[in-house]
Amino acid sequence: MLAAVLSIGGIGLVAAATLGLAAKKFAVEVDPRELAILEVLPGVNCGACGLPGCSGYAKGVAEGTIAPNLCTPGGSETVEAIADILGIEAITIEPQVAIVACQGDNRKATNKYRYLGLQDCNAAQKLADGPKTCPGGCLGLGSCERACPFGAIEMTAENLAVINREKCTGCEKCVAVCPRQVIKMVPLKATVHVLCNSHDKGALIRKYCQIGCIGCHICKKTVPEAYVVENFLAFADYEHIENAAAAIEKCPTKCIRDFSTGYPEGSSFPPATVPVKHPAA
Amino acid sequence: MKLKSFSGGLHPPDSKEYSAHKPIERCPLPEELIIPAAQHIGAPADICVAVGDQVKKGQVIANANGFVSVPIHASTSGEVIAVEPRLHPMGRELPAVVIKPDGLDQWHESLRQNDPEQLDVDSLKNLIRDAGIVGMGGATFPTHVKLSPPEEKTIDTLILNGVECEPFLTADHRLMLEESERIIDGINILRKVLGIDQAIIGIEVNKPDAIEKLTRDCAAHNIQVQPLKVRYPQGAEKQLINACTGRQVPSGGLPMDCGVVVQNVGTAAAISDAVRLGRPLVERIATITGPGIVEPKNLRITIGTPLQYLVDQCGGLNGEPAKIIMGGPMMGQTQLSLDVPAIRGTSGVLVFREEDLPKMPAGPCIRCGRCIGVCPIHLQPTTIAAYARLEMIDAAENYNALDCIECGCCTYICPATLPLVQSIRHAKGGIMAKRRKI
Numbered sequence: 001m002l003a004a005v006l007s008i009g010g011i012g013l014v015a016a017a018t019l020g021l022a023a024k025k026f027a028v029e030v031d032p033r034e035l036a037i038l039e040v041l042p043g044v045n046c047g048a049c050g051l052p053g054c055s056g057y058a059k060g061v062a063e064g065t066i067a068p069n070l071c072t073p074g075g076s077e078t079v080e081a082i083a084d085i086l087g088i089e090a091i092t093i094e095p096q097v098a099i100v101a102c103q104g105d106n107r108k109a110t111n112k113y114r115y116l117g118l119q120d121c122n123a124a125q126k127l128a129d130g131p132k133t134c135p136g137g138c139l140g141l142g143s144c145e146r147a148c149p150f151g152a153i154e155m156t157a158e159n160l161a162v163i164n165r166e167k168c169t170g171c172e173k174c175v176a177v178c179p180r181q182v183i184k185m186v187p188l189k190a191t192v193h194v195l196c197n198s199h200d201k202g203a204l205i206r207k208y209c210q211i212g213c214i215g216c217h218i219c220k221k222t223v224p225e226a227y228v229v230e231n232f233l234a235f236a237d238y239e240h241i242e243n244a245a246a247a248i249e250k251c252p253t254k255c256i257r258d259f260s261t262g263y264p265e266g267s268s269f270p271p272a273t274v275p276v277k278h279p280a281a
Numbered sequence: 282m283k284l285k286s287f288s289g290g291l292h293p294p295d296s297k298e299y300s301a302h303k304p305i306e307r308c309p310l311p312e313e314l315i316i317p318a319a320q321h322i323g324a325p326a327d328i329c330v331a332v333g334d335q336v337k338k339g340q341v342i343a344n345a346n347g348f349v350s351v352p353i354h355a356s357t358s359g360e361v362i363a364v365e366p367r368l369h370p371m372g373r374e375l376p377a378v379v380i381k382p383d384g385l386d387q388w389h390e391s392l393r394q395n396d397p398e399q400l401d402v403d404s405l406k407n408l409i410r411d412a413g414i415v416g417m418g419g420a421t422f423p424t425h426v427k428l429s430p431p432e433e434k435t436i437d438t439l440i441l442n443g444v445e446c447e448p449f450l451t452a453d454h455r456l457m458l459e460e461s462e463r464i465i466d467g468i469n470i471l472r473k474v475l476g477i478d479q480a481i482i483g484i485e486v487n488k489p490d491a492i493e494k495l496t497r498d499c500a501a502h503n504i505q506v507q508p509l510k511v512r513y514p515q516g517a518e519k520q521l522i523n524a525c526t527g528r529q530v531p532s533g534g535l536p537m538d539c540g541v542v543v544q545n546v547g548t549a550a551a552i553s554d555a556v557r558l559g560r561p562l563v564e565r566i567a568t569i570t571g572p573g574i575v576e577p578k579n580l581r582i583t584i585g586t587p588l589q590y591l592v593d594q595c596g597g598l599n600g601e602p603a604k605i606i607m608g609g610p611m612m613g614q615t616q617l618s619l620d621v622p623a624i625r626g627t628s629g630v631l632v633f634r635e636e637d638l639p640k641m642p643a644g645p646c647i648r649c650g651r652c653i654g655v656c657p658i659h660l661q662p663t664t665i666a667a668y669a670r671l672e673m674i675d676a677a678e679n680y681n682a683l684d685c686i687e688c689g690c691c692t693y694i695c696p697a698t699l700p701l702v703q704s705i706r707h708a709k710g711g712i713m714a715k716r717r718k719i
């Protein structure tokens with residue numbers, strides 16, 4: 001008994017001493033600024049900066065190999081904090097937010113076939129380019145919802161992705177996963193957007209979607225400086241957006257939306273944000 | 282005697298009684314033929330005709346684009362009235378040549394008859410390629426590629442696929458019964474190209490008349506007819522090789538890795554036409570069937586005929602169609618509309634009504650293990666599918682997702698009606714994308 005206690009204890013002591021020495025001798029010098037930067041980063045490892053995680057980014061910034069203003073989730077506060085640590089002038093970043101440029105849910109837009117398969121937008125897109133008749137509309141199967149590290153996306157009961165602007169940090173994960181390129185990054189300060197992603201002609205759009213942009217130019221005629229119409233699809237010009245909201249009432253399909261005030265008159269939105277249940281594994 | 286087969290698989294109700302007894306009928310020419318440039322695996326052909334051109338039957342209208350590609354031919358004589366994207370069986374609009382038949386159905390002058398005895402191997406292969414011959418079972422892989430194994434592979438056996446294991450389809454069955462001489466001639470040409478003697482025709486025992494007929498006709502040609510137990514997916518290359526010879530194709534390997542070349546009986550018949558008569562692949566036999574069709578039939582169809590026209594030849598629709606499938610019900614492709622044309626790989630058109638379709642929504646996996654039991658490749662479909670849903674592509678790869686032959690047995694058997702094959706296919710797409718990136 002005693003022998004066992006002594007020998008195990010002895011091995012323990014020797015191992016501890018060796019480890020202690022090794023830790024001293026082979027200690028890796030960490031730039032204290034790197035640790036300080038890591039401290040001010042949000043720590044969500046979202047990848048918006050282009051590196052796999054926050055620690056890699058902190059290292060890069062401390063070494064000066066990567067720009068200090070790439071952490072979109074952290075926003076300007078983080079950039080300022082990093083600038084303080086590095087003793088440089090802060091380069092401000094324009095905060096960005098994601099929008100889903102589509103309001104064609106199951107009530108508003110048609111499907112070309114009934115989809116019963118895997119609840120994943122990329123899988124559905126491979127079958128005849130997805131069930132939604134509109135080539136650009138949101139499929140509503142929630143791939144972006146699952147990709148968002150901040151829980152900023154919810155699916156409505158009628159299969160449409162809706163982004164919570166308060167929670168969205170602009171990391172662009174959703175943009176990367178969406179097979180229909182319907183999620184766009186826009187300046188947070190711009191609140192008026194044309195929520196449609198189809199360049200089809202108006203007559204065709206009317207056949208498959210009640211709330212799509214038909215390219216009628218009425219918004220542009222109402223507030224000329226605030227809208228551009230390209231290829232049958234209108235966009236808000238975020239540089240001259242002050243009076244853009246005046247066109248909302250005039251838009252015949254009500255596809256323009258002001259996120260600062262709520263949904264336009266005559267639209268059936270806001271949609272009920274009942275999360276959709278997906279079949280489990 | 283114990284019948285030969287492979288392990289795994291299952292036997293869905295074969296529903297062949299709709300059309301198995303119907304002799305092949307020629308389908309007349311429709312108002313317009315829509316001939317897509319992409320009708321085979323590999324690069325789509327390059328269209329080389331323009332609107333207004335007069336074309337003859339068998340004339341090349343699109344040139345092969347590389348080694349793994351074949352030319353496309355006009356399937357009748359007439360005028361090219363459009364060269365534009367049209368709805369393709371793949372589900373999207375793809376380039377196609379639209380021909381208005383002139384009713385004369387005249388073959389192009391340049392087509393020549395040949396005596397296969399007089400030709401060397403290379404000219405035979407060229408004839409097969411130039412005639413646009415592809416796997417007629419539905420896979421549409423260019424045949425000349427399969428007939429050109431690399432030097433180091435020795436081939437000793439040719440297997441002819443007369444299994445037709447997909448439910449509903451009876452086109453190959455009728456072909457074997459009615460036109461065995463074309464098949465046998467094709468086999469003789471194939472043997473000459475491959476430089477081998479051994480040829481086996483595998484046929485399931487639910488076609489006793491075809492087995493009897495071919496056994497009789499093949500006796501003089503040293504071709505063995507191998508009756509096989511009825512089991513899906515016996516018509517899949519690797520399963521057929523295993524059933525007929527007992528050999529196993531290694532994971533990730535090809536039939537040539539165990540000395541075998543597999544061809545469909547329909548392909549053999551098309552090869553005979555291509556070589557002996559000099560006629561390109563412009564028609565095929567397809568089964569138009571299903572509960573949504575008034576009078577199911579086996580039709581000899583001209584490539585490019587819209588499905589609607591084929592259905593009309595069979596007495597039209599029996600009720601409102603809810604699901605249209607090109608090919609068999611297990612591996613065929615669901616169609617968006619009856620406006621799409623029949624192409625070289627169209628072995629059948631199935632129409633189902635709402636009441637014929639299962640209604641159960643997909644539920645969670647109950648871990649019954651049936652999908653594992655039926656998988657002919659001995660994979661774990663439920664595990665791979667779960668990884669696919671979670672986007673865990675590396676894990677799916679470790680479970681050999683790439684070996685899945687997409688036979689659909691697992692999805693068919695799953696009591697929770699999970700879309701297993703689609704999930705696995707999703708994982709396969711992810712694995713291939715990852716490999717491309719590295």
Ligand code: SF4
Pocket residue numbers: 100121137138139140141142143144145160161177178179180181182183
């Ligand atoms: S926005 Fe894109 S990823 Fe998100 S649900 Fe719609 S189609 Fe899918």
Ligand code: SF4
Pocket residue numbers: 097098147148149150151152153163167168169170171172173174175
């Ligand atoms: S909504 Fe998109 S951009 Fe915003 S946090 Fe989520 S994934 Fe990132």
Ligand code: SF4
Pocket residue numbers: 652655656657658659660661662684685686687688689690691692701702705
């Ligand atoms: S996993 Fe693939 S090969 Fe196995 S049963 Fe399912 S579809 Fe067939």
Ligand code: SF4
Pocket residue numbers: 645646647648649650651652653662663691694695696697698699701
């Ligand atoms: S058959 Fe379906 S329910 Fe049964 S183990 Fe496989 S996936 Fe699960």
